[in-house]
Amino acid sequence: MPTAPPPTAHRLLDQCIDQLATARNHPWQPVPDAVQAAYTLTGTGSGESALATRIARDILPYGTGNTHPGFFGWVHGTGLASGILSEMAAATINANTGGRDHGAIYLERAVIDWAKGVFDFPPAASGLLVTGTSQATIIALAAARVRVFGPKVRAQGNGGVHLTAYAGAGVHNAARKALELLGLGSDNLRLIPDAAHGIDLSLLTHAIAADRAAGATPFAIIGTAGSVDLGRFDDLGALADLAAAQSLWLHVDGAFGAWTRLADAPWRALTDGIGRADSLACDFHKWMYVPYDCGMVLIRDQAEHRAAFASRPAYLAAQTAGLGGGEPWFCDYGTDLSRGNRALKVWSAIETYGTARLGAAISDNCRMAALMGDLAGQAPMRLMAPVVSNLCVFTANAGLSPQAQSDLNTRIAQTLQLQGVAVFSTTNINGITCLRAAITNHRTRAHDVTAAMAAVRALAL
Numbered sequence: 001m002p003t004a005p006p007p008t009a010h011r012l013l014d015q016c017i018d019q020l021a022t023a024r025n026h027p028w029q030p031v032p033d034a035v036q037a038a039y040t041l042t043g044t045g046s047g048e049s050a051l052a053t054r055i056a057r058d059i060l061p062y063g064t065g066n067t068h069p070g071f072f073g074w075v076h077g078t079g080l081a082s083g084i085l086s087e088m089a090a091a092t093i094n095a096n097t098g099g100r101d102h103g104a105i106y107l108e109r110a111v112i113d114w115a116k117g118v119f120d121f122p123p124a125a126s127g128l129l130v131t132g133t134s135q136a137t138i139i140a141l142a143a144a145r146v147r148v149f150g151p152k153v154r155a156q157g158n159g160g161v162h163l164t165a166y167a168g169a170g171v172h173n174a175a176r177k178a179l180e181l182l183g184l185g186s187d188n189l190r191l192i193p194d195a196a197h198g199i200d201l202s203l204l205t206h207a208i209a210a211d212r213a214a215g216a217t218p219f220a221i222i223g224t225a226g227s228v229d230l231g232r233f234d235d236l237g238a239l240a241d242l243a244a245a246q247s248l249w250l251h252v253d254g255a256f257g258a259w260t261r262l263a264d265a266p267w268r269a270l271t272d273g274i275g276r277a278d279s280l281a282c283d284f285h286k287w288m289y290v291p292y293d294c295g296m297v298l299i300r301d302q303a304e305h306r307a308a309f310a311s312r313p314a315y316l317a318a319q320t321a322g323l324g325g326g327e328p329w330f331c332d333y334g335t336d337l338s339r340g341n342r343a344l345k346v347w348s349a350i351e352t353y354g355t356a357r358l359g360a361a362i363s364d365n366c367r368m369a370a371l372m373g374d375l376a377g378q379a380p381m382r383l384m385a386p387v388v389s390n391l392c393v394f395t396a397n398a399g400l401s402p403q404a405q406s407d408l409n410t411r412i413a414q415t416l417q418l419q420g421v422a423v424f425s426t427t428n429i430n431g432i433t434c435l436r437a438a439i440t441n442h443r444t445r446a447h448d449v450t451a452a453m454a455a456v457r458a459l460a461l
């Protein structure tokens with residue numbers, strides 16, 4: 001294997017930079033059969049030069065299209081140019097951030113310290129960069145369970161104690177999965193209907209009392225800062241009051257919405273009180289636009305966090321100096337021992353663009369969603385839920401029967417995706433499959449929104 005990269009590697013770097021610089025010309029497209037066939041491994045080892053050629057020809061053109069300014073589907077982050085540099089450097093260093101004493105460890109600590117400041121968590125809080133909010137939720141709820149039982153729960157299990165948790169009806173599926181993986185059972189996640197501003201607090205209080213009366217042990221409330229379907233926010237300050245009064249752990253799922261902390265008024269106020277949570281899960285790869293994958297968990301009480309995960313077999317015993325030093329080690333704060341260098345791409349994004357510019361992009365995304373909401377309010381379209389932040393859900397022709405609307409909206413989503421015009425996803429509101437835009441896209445401009453909505457309208461008539 002040659003140690004110096006062949007010149008084709010430099011060409012590939014140029015191609016990557018060019019593609020991102022012209023993201024507007026690169027919407028999603030289906031992967032042709034011949035290209036899919038070319039993915040079959042030959043196993044023959046054809047060298048770096050051939051690799052660069054194959055990546056440029058067969059891989060680069062067939063992404064998710066989420067770098068395109070007309071991409072509004074699901075809640076996908078859109079990537080940053082800083083990521084090309086940081087991923088290149090990360091691959092060069094190939095750091096393992098499970099622990100020890102090296103640069104990436106200090107970088108991750110710096111990122112977590114910065115995040116504690118953004119979210120008003122105390123300096124003594126702990127944090128970990130993870131794959132995403134799904135993993136962050138598991139880690140947070142594992143720490144919440146340790147608060148109930150102490151660390152012995154790790155060896156002995158729950159001993160038949162029936163734990164229950166509470167969330168608004170729009171809570172993300174990640175919470176359910178976390179309870180399943182912790183062996184608590186997703187049936188024990190009580191879904192509380194929403195009132196005007198998020199989860200109904202009086203119904204929540206009643207549900208907790210009813211579970212206690214029935215012999216269960218309520219242990220956690222999961223607040224949502226930005227529901228995935230409609231972009232709704234629970235009143236986090238009120239949930240913090242209730243959790244304190246009831247001695248329950250407050251976890252906040254802020255996968256994307258937590259970052260409204262960096263936005264202007266009125267959006268910033270959506271996350272007032274977030275710093276009072278016991279734990280927070282959020283993603284850098286959604287509304288901070290950082291390349292996949294990177295989420296984060298913050299936990300207020302570092303001792304509870306460590307008590308849920310710290311464990312060091314003899315071969316990992318830390319030294320007091322040298323590479324084997326560097327305590328505390330990140331492997332003691334989560335499930336992964338070997339970990340990549342996620343901090344570099346986050347650090348690079350923040351240092352390249354600055355928090356003010358990232359916050360301005362988030363505010364602008366909310367403005368774009370509001371613009372889309374205005375356009376969706378014009379007949380025959382109809383807005384199906386108020387635009388609170390960056391989510392806009394609407395139907396293309398409210399004059400049709402529910403079934404016909406569902407068919408039409410589904411067809412429009414597919415057609416616009418295949419045409420490379422815009423990517424909407426769909427969701428179900430009151431039995432109608434609606435078009436859904438989640439704008440976490442710093443490349444989207446007002447003309448992208450108006451063009452996409454004109455395309456919807458043309459297909460709706």
Ligand SMILES: *Cc1c(COP(=O)(O)O)cnc(C)c1O
Pocket residue numbers: 075131132133134135172174226227228253254255256283295
């Ligand atoms: C995306 C999302 C999740 C899951 O996060 P991943 O990073 O995809 O694991 C959880 N909650 C909400 C509100 C989300 O939008």
